[in-house]
Amino acid sequence: MNDVKKKFTLIGLGVVLLAATVIGAGFLIKMYSGHAHDAEQDDSIATTSKAVDSLCQHTDYKQSCHKSLANASDTDDPKELVKMAFDSAIKEVQIAMDNSTTLKELAKDPRASKALDQCKEVLNTSIDDLKRSLQKLDNFDVARMEEYVNDLKIWLSGSLTYQETCREGFKNTTGEAGEKMKKLLRLGWKLTSNGLAMINGIGELLGEFQLTGVSRRLLDKFPNDDAWWARGERRLLLDVDPKTLKPNAVVAKDGSGKFKTIKEAVQTVPKKNVQPFVILIKQGIYKEYVEIPRRVNNIIFIGEGPTKTRITGNIGYNDGITTYKTATVAVNGDGFMAKDIGFENTAGPQKHQAVALRVSGDMAIFHNCAMDGYQDTLYAHAYRQFYRQCTITGTIDFVFGDAAAIFQDCKMIVRKPLDNQACMVTAQGRKDRNSKGALILEGCTITAEPAYMATQPMPKSYLGRPWKEYSRTIIMQSFIDRHIVPDGWSPWLGTFGLDTCYYGEFNNRGPGANTAQRVKWKGIKKISLQEATSYTPGKFLLGDLWVKATGVPYNPGMMNV
Template sequence: MGDSKSRVAVFAGIAAVLMLAAVIAAAVLFSRNSEEKHDTGKPGVGTTSKAVKLVCSPTDYKETCEKTLAGANTTDPKKLIEAAFNATVGSITEVLRSSTLLKKAATDPSTKGAFDVCDEVLENAVDDLRSSIQKIESLDAGKAKAYVADLRTRLAAVGDDQETCVDAFENTTGDTGEKMKDLLKTAKEMASNGLAMVTDLSKILGTLQLSKVLGSGGGGASGARKLMTEEYIDRRILQVVELKPTMVVAKDGSGQFKTISDALKTLPMKNNETLIVISIKAGVYEETVILPKKVNKVVLLGEGPTKTVITGNLNFAAGVKTYHTATLAVNADEFIAKDLTIENTAGSEGHQAVALRVSGDQAVLYNVNIFGYQDSLYAHKYRQFYRGCAISGTIDFVFGDSLAIFQDCTFVVRKPGPNQACMVTAQGRIDTRSPGGFVLQKSRITAEPELLSTKPAVKVYLGRPWKEMSRTIIMNSDIGGFIDPTGWSPWAGTFAIDTCYYAEFENQGPGSGTSGRVTWKGIKKITPQIAESWTGGVAYGGDSWIKTAGVPYVPTMMQV
C-alpha cells in the first residue's frame, strides 16, 4: 500500500510538471502572437483569427465557433471563451423569447406543458452558463482539476437541459417540437463547443497569462508546489458535519410544520452558506415536494425508510410531462437526504412516473428508498452520490445524464405491465465530452417475487441506450440470474449500439456471466485501471462534498 501511494505521488508530480510546461509553451505562443499587434495596441485581424482558431480547435462545430467569435476584437483566449459562453447565453435567451410566442399560439395542453418544461430548463441553462463565465474569470491553475470538473459539469448540464426541452415534445401534436428543435440547433452546437473548450485542460490553462496561472506571488516553482499540494495530492482533513435539526416537520402537528412543502417555503431563495436540516418525523406525507433552485445545502432527515414516507402519483398517462411528475424534485445544489422513502404510486399503467428527480449538483442520498415503476429515479444532471439506497421499478427506472455513483445500493426489478420488458438503467449522455455516466459499485440487482413467478418470464436487462453516448459501468456487484444473458437491450434498431459505453467488471452472481452478452461496439472490456477511474475519488474531480456529508463512502475500488 505504501509503495502504491509513492507511485501516485510521483505520477502526480510528473503530471503537474507537464501541465506547467504546457502552460509555459502556450504563454510563449501567445507572447509571439502579441508581437503581431498594430502600433495602436489592438490586435490585428490575423492575430485575432489565429486566437479564435486556437480556442475553437478542440470543438466539433468549428464553423459555428468561429462565426460566434468573429467579432471578438481580442487575442486573449480567456476572454474569447467568455465571449463564447456569453454568445450561448444570448442564443438560448432568444430561444426563450421565441418559445413564449409559440406557447401562446399552442392549443394542445400537452404542447403547452412541453413549453412549461422548456421555460424552466432553458432558464437553468442560462444560469449555468453565467456561472461558468464567473468561473473562467477566476480560473486558478492551482485548483485546475476542481475548476475544470465544475466547468465540465455545468456545461454538460447546459446541453442536458436543452435536450430535456426537446424531449418534452414527444407525443405532442403538430410540428411545434420540430420547430423547437430547429430553434435550439445553434445553441446546442454552441453549448457543445463550450464543453469542448474546457475539457482539454492543458489548452484551457494555456489561454491564461502565465503570471495569473502561477498565482499572484507567482514564480514557477511556487506555482508548481501549489498545483501539486492543493490539487494532485490533496491531504486536507475534512470535517464531518453534525446534522442538528434546523426545523421539524411532523404530520401530527408536533413540529413547526405539518408538510415538507410548508417548511421549504420559509427558506431564503438564495445561495445558502450553512446547512438547513429539516427533520421529518414518522408519517406518510402525501405531497409534491419541490426544492427550488439556489435553495442550497438543504438536508431532509427522516426517521427511517419504513417510517418517513413522501408519496405521490403524478404520471405521464394523466397528462403530466415526465419532468414534472416527480414526487420530490431537487433543483438546488448540495442536497442531502437520509433515512426516508420517496415513492410514486402511479403503477405501470401510469407509464412515466418519477419518484425522485435530482437536477442539482453534488447531491448525496443515504439509506433512502426510491420506489416506483417506469422512470422511478431521474438522475437528471450534474454529480450525484447514492449510498445504501434501494431503488425499485420496471422500465428505465434509473435514467438521466448525471455522473451518479451508486455504492452498496439495491436495484429491485418489479413486475411490469402486459407485454413489457424491464430495463434497470437508461443513461442519457449526449456528448462525448460529458462527464455523465452511471456507476453501480458493490451493489445488487434483484427482483420482487412477483416478477420471478411470472409466466412466461419477463425479459429483464441491465439497461439500454436512451441517448447516443449512453454510459453505464457495473462493477464488483451481484447480478441476479433473472437478467437476460444478452445483458443489454437496444433502444430502437441499431441506435447508439456503436456509440454507447457499457462495461461490466468483476461482478458476481448467477446473472453476471458475460459470454452471452451482446457484441455491440459499445460493449467495453475494461482494465482494473479503467475501473479505478470510475471510483468517486477520481471520477468526480473532487469529492469533499461527499466526505463532509456524514455518510459512509469509499473513494476507491470496493470488493464484493
Template sequence: MASKVLFKAAFSMYLLLPFFAFLAIADNFESNPIPSETICDSTPNPSYCKALLPKQNAKVHDFGRFSLQKSLFQSRKLLQLANFYLRDKSRFSQGTIRALEDCIFLSELNVEYLSNSNKFVMKTIQTVSTSEVDDAQSFLSAILTNHQTCLDGLMTTASDLSIKNGLLGALSEDTKLHTLSLALFTKGWVHEKKNKTMWDSVGWHSGFRNGRLPLKMSSRVRSIYESLRGRGRGLQSNANDSVVVSDMVVVSEDGSGNFTTINDAIAAAPNNSAPSDGYFLIYITRGVYQEYVSIPKTKNNLMLLGDGINQTIITGNHSVVDGWTTFNSPTFAVVAADFVAVNITFRNTAGAIKEQAVALRSGADMSSFYSCSFEGYQDTLYTHSMRQFYRECDIYGTVDFIFGNAAVVLQNCNIYPRLPLSGQFNTITAQGRTDINQNTGTSIQNATITAADDLAGSVSTVETYLGRPWKQYSRTVFMESFMDSLINSAGWHDWNGSFALDTLYYAEYNNRGPGSDTTNRVTWPGYHVINATDAANFTVSNFLQGDAWLPQTGVPYLSGL
C-alpha cells in the first residue's frame, strides 16, 4: 500500500521530476518495457509522439499515464484561456461569444473526464474490470469530440485575430495530445477486453411495455403516482417493479402539479445522486412547453415521463441563422449521466430555411430515450457524445438529421425524411468520428425508413441518402431495417469529393424493402456489406455494453441481432 501511495504522489508531480525517476517507482505491469520510439511508430502522429514522450524504455501503461496527465494539464490551461477571452465580451460578436461559452462548457467536461480517466489508469492491470475500461475509453473518446466541437464552433464564428492566432492554435496542438492519449490507452488497456458475440442471441429485455411502468417506489411516491392514475393520466405500474424511483414531481401548465415549467422541476432535483439511489421522476403532463431545457452534469439519474408523442411537447426555434452555434441551438440538451426520457416530443420549429436547428442534443452517458419523437429539419437529433440508446422513437428531418459522435444504437425507430429546400438532398446521418481509436459510431437496427407526409409526393424528385461522412473516420451501420423506395440506389453521398472515402466505415446488413438493394451502392473503400459476425459488433450488448446499464432503466431492448 505504501509503495502505491508513493507512486501516485510522485506521478502527480511528473512535470517536476525526470522521467526515469517516474519509471523507477512505477507499478509492475505484464507488458515489457520498450523504447518510446517503438510505441510512437504505431500512433496516428509518430513525430508528435516522439517529441512529447521522454526517450526512455518503459511499458505502454507508463507512457499512457504520462500522456493522460499532460492532457489533463493542457485541458485546464485551455479552460483558463477561454475564460480569459470572455472577460471582455465587448471585443467580440455575439456568435463568437456563444462559441467561447461552448468551449468553456466543453472544457469543463473534459477536465472532469480526464480526472476520472487518470484515477482509472493508476490502477494495476490486475484490478481493472472490463466495464471500467469501457468507461474510460468512452471518456477519452468524448474528450476528443468535445475538443473538436469547440474548434468547429470557433472556426465558424470567430473573426478576431487574437482568437485565431491564440486559442485556435492551442486547440489544434491539443488535438494531437488527446489523440495520442487515446491511442496509448487503446494499446495499453482496450486490447485486453474480452468482448462477447451476440449475433445468435435473442436477448430480449422487457421494460415499459403496453404503457406499464416497472417502477419501484416508496409509499409516499406511490400515492402520488396512483393519484395521477385516478385523474385519468393513463399511468400504470407493472407488477414487476424493477426500476427504482426515489422521488417524483409533476409539471403541469395549468398549475395542478408541483411546477409549471420543466426547468423549475429540474432545478428541484438532487445533485450528484448515486445510481443506487434511484431515479428522480419528473412527470410532464400533456401540453406544449415553450422553453429551452439544458440539464447539467450534476443532475444525473433523472427520468422524464410525458403523456405521449404529440401529447407532451417541448418546443423552441433557435438556429444557426439566428446567431446560435449548432451546439447551443437545441430546444433540449442533456449531459447528465443515466438520463431517461419516455413519451415526449422534442421539437425545433425554426424550419429548413434556418439551416442547423437542433431539437435535442445528448452528451449524457448511458442515456436512453423510449417512445419519443424528435422533429426538425437540418440537424434534428444531435447524438453528440458518450453512450446512448433510442428505442421506438420517431425522427424527422432533412439534412444530416441524425448526427454527432456518440456510441449510439437506434433500435426499432421510425425515420422520416422530410421535404428539404429546393436544390437540397436529404442525408439521414452525418457521423462525426475524428479518430480511429474512438469507440463511437451510429448503429441503426430494425428501423423503418419512409417518407414523411410532406415528402411523399416528391420522392421521385428529391434524393435521399443513408448518410455522408462529416468527419474523417465517420462510422455508421444500418442493419435489419426496412428501407422504402425513397433511398437512392447509391445509398450514400460524399461530403466533399474524395474526403474520408477510404477511412470511413459504412456498412449494411440484412436490410429489406425496395431501397435496401445494394447492387448499385457506392464502391468506396470504406463501404461494406457485412455478415452477422461483423454486424454483432454494433449491437446493444457489444457496442454500448448495454446489458450492464439498460436493465435498470426499464427501457425494452434487444441485446443482439
C-alpha cells in the first residue's frame, strides 16, 4: 500500500512537473506505467544530453522532440526543458498561421485563397487550445485529476482537429499554397500529438491504480468554475414553457420580440459571458446564417419545436466555399445549448457538402432538435458534445467530425440520394491515435425515409466509413433498419484506414443489426459489455459533471431499451 501511495504522489508531481510538455511534446507517455526502465528515470536525468534523451525516448516523433530541445545546452532541469518544448510548439503553429497571409498573396486559386483565410482562423484557435491546456496544468489539482486529465485530452485533441481543419481546406485546390501550408504544419502537429500521448498515459494510470476515492469526489464539483451550472443555476431546460420563460432576448419574425433575427440577438451577448444567456426564438423560418463566436459562451437557444422554429440556409461546397464554412449555424463558443430548434441546409445533394449545423464549442448540448440536410448535415467538429432525442437526416456522411460526441435516443434518417450514390450515416475524423474523438450512438434508431425505402432497387446504405486513419464509431443498443447492407461499413478509398479504424457494434437490434456478414477489416471490433460501458456519457464524457446538472434527459450508463 505504501508503494502505491508513493507512486500516486509521484504521478501527481510528474503531472505538475510536465505541465508545459502537454503542449509541446508528450515525452513520458509511459513514464510511470510500470515499464522496466521506470525506476531508472530519476537517475538517468543527470546531464543535459541524458535529460533530453530520457524525455524524448518515449515519444512518437523522437526527432521532433530533440529538435524542440535543441537549445537546451545550458540546463538539465526537466521543468525548463518541457517549457522549451512548449515554446517550440507554439512557435511552429504560430509560424504556420502567420504564413497564411503571405501565402495568400501567391494563391491564384480562389478556393486556395479561402482555405488560407480559414487556416488563419482555425490555427489561432489551435494555439488557444494549447494555451488553455497549459493554464489548466498551471493550476493542476491532484484531487481533481480525472477531471483535469479529461479536459486536457479534449482540448489537445481539439488543437489537432483545428490543425487538420486547416489542411482540409485545401482539398481540390491548385497551386503550391496548400502543400506549403501542410509542410509548415508538420512539426506543430507532431509536438501536439506527442503531448496528447503523454496525457493519455497519465489517464491510463487512473485505471491502473483505481483511484475511485479521488475521482468519485469529482461528482460534487464542476469542470469549469465559470460555467453557469457550477453556480447552482441548474435544470434550466427541463420542462421549460416558453410562455413563462424569462429569456435574455426574444427573437420573433412577426415583430413581437426585441429582435427579428437571431444574429442580432447573438450580438448582444457579452464576450466571456459566464451567465446563461437565454435566447427565445419564436415560431418561424429564419433564413439567416448564425455564428456563435469563440469565447462567447453559455448561450442557450430555446425554440417552439424543431418543426416550428427553424434556421435555414442553402450554401454548399459547389458554391466555392470550404465545407467548414457552409454551415447554416456554427457554434464556436463553449457551453452552448439548444432545445426545440430545427437546423437546416437546403442546398440539396447537387451541391455536395452542405452543413446545417457545425459544433465547434466544448460542452455543447442539444435536446429535441432537428438537423436536416443531405451530404455532411451535422459537423460534430471538436470537443465534448451530447445529443438527446434529436433527429438528423441526410445522405452521405451526414454525421461527421472528430468531436467526442454521444447521441442518446436519437434518430438518424437516411434520405434518398442522387442516382448511383450510396449513403453513409457517419464519417468519423480521428487522425491521431491518441485523440479523444468518437461518434457514439446509444439507444438510437437508424432508419430511412419512405422515399428511400420505396426505391427499387434500394440504394446501398452503410453505418459509416473511415474519413481519417483512426476513425472511431461505436453503435450500441440501437435499432438498425433493413436499409443498412449486411457489410455494415464502407471503405473510404481502397484500403485507407481499414486496419487502423475502430468500429464497434454492441447489443443492437433490427433487420440491419446482424453482424454475421460484416466486413472483416482489422478495424472492426467485437466489444464486450465492459468496453461498451466505457463509451457511455458518464464515463467517456464525465457527463455527470456537466450534462446531468442541466436537467436534460440523460442516462450516464447503458440505457434500458
